[in-house]
Amino acid sequence: MPPLGRVDEAPPAFRRAVESLRTRAVRPEVTVEDMPAPQRLAPHAVAKSATVRVEDDDVAVGRLIVLYDPEGTRDWPGPFRVVAYASADVEAELAADPLLGQVAWSWLTEALEARGAEHHTLSGTVTRATTEGFAAKADEPPSTELELRASWSPTSDDLSGDMAAWLDLLAAAAGLPPADVAAIAKRRPPPGS
Numbered sequence: 001m002p003p004l005g006r007v008d009e010a011p012p013a014f015r016r017a018v019e020s021l022r023t024r025a026v027r028p029e030v031t032v033e034d035m036p037a038p039q040r041l042a043p044h045a046v047a048k049s050a051t052v053r054v055e056d057d058d059v060a061v062g063r064l065i066v067l068y069d070p071e072g073t074r075d076w077p078g079p080f081r082v083v084a085y086a087s088a089d090v091e092a093e094l095a096a097d098p099l100l101g102q103v104a105w106s107w108l109t110e111a112l113e114a115r116g117a118e119h120h121t122l123s124g125t126v127t128r129a130t131t132e133g134f135a136a137k138a139d140e141p142p143s144t145e146l147e148l149r150a151s152w153s154p155t156s157d158d159l160s161g162d163m164a165a166w167l168d169l170l171a172a173a174a175g176l177p178p179a180d181v182a183a184i185a186k187r188r189p190p191p192g193s
Contacts, residue, residue: 014044014068017080017157021048021066023167027179029054030167035063042067042074042081050167052088052174060088060174064166066159077121078153084108084166086148088173090128095144101126104148104173111168117154117161124150146173 010018023032029052037045045067052060065083072079094100104126112119127147133140148169154162171179 010044010068011070013070013079013157017066017068017159018046020158020160021046021064021163023163026167027171027176029174029176030170032167037065038067041065042069043071044068048163050170052170052176054174054176060086060170062086062166062170062173064163076151076153078155080154080157080159081151082119082154082159082162083151084124084149084169086166086169086173088146088170088175090144090146092142092144095128095130095146100128100146104146107172108148108150108165108169111165111172112152112162115161115165115168117159117165118156119152119154119162122150122152124148148173 026032030050031053032048032050035047035049037047039045045065047063047065050062050064051058063083063085067074067076067081067083068079069076069081070079074081090100097103105124108124109122111117112122125148127149128144129147130142130144132142152162
């Protein structure tokens with residue numbers, strides 16, 4: 001496999017894909033940053049990380065990795081493969097719901113559809129892990145973390161819809177309302193007005 005080079009030395013399709021990942025409008029609760037991409041998974045790769053922060057707490061984190069193999073020597077169909085990860089703490093009631101995995105998976109599939117991110121060969125897992133404290137940590141309340149890992153092959157080098165879908169997934173995992181829905185409490189006039 002050829003060594004990873006700079007993006008400007010990569011094939012045009014990969015350069016277009018990298019450019020399409022630049023976020024234009026991100027929710028104020030979400031911070032997106034570049035991160036080092038894995039070096040051995042494909043001849044070309046780019047990676048992003050995101051954190052959802054609400055009231056000074058990190059409520060969800062994620063990574064998006066785009067792999068590109070123009071020679072098609074990898075086990076995935078097509079030159080591109082998108083790998084997404086999202087993790088968030090969930091409330092005890094939600095953690096106990098037997099449908100949590102299906103609901104979390106639907107956050108991703110609905111976001112991909114809503115954002116027009118055409119793809120094929122979608123696969124992944126949803127995991128919930130409960131942490132309980134013992135001995136010196138016995139006073140800490142139990143917590144449950146939800147993790148979603150997925151990958152798919154996009155049908156074009158315009159990955160803006162894939163990027164937006166991943167950010168929508170993170171927002172849903174964090175429990176944020178859809179971006180186009182205003183909070184009712186903010187729209188009500190104050191009492192006595």
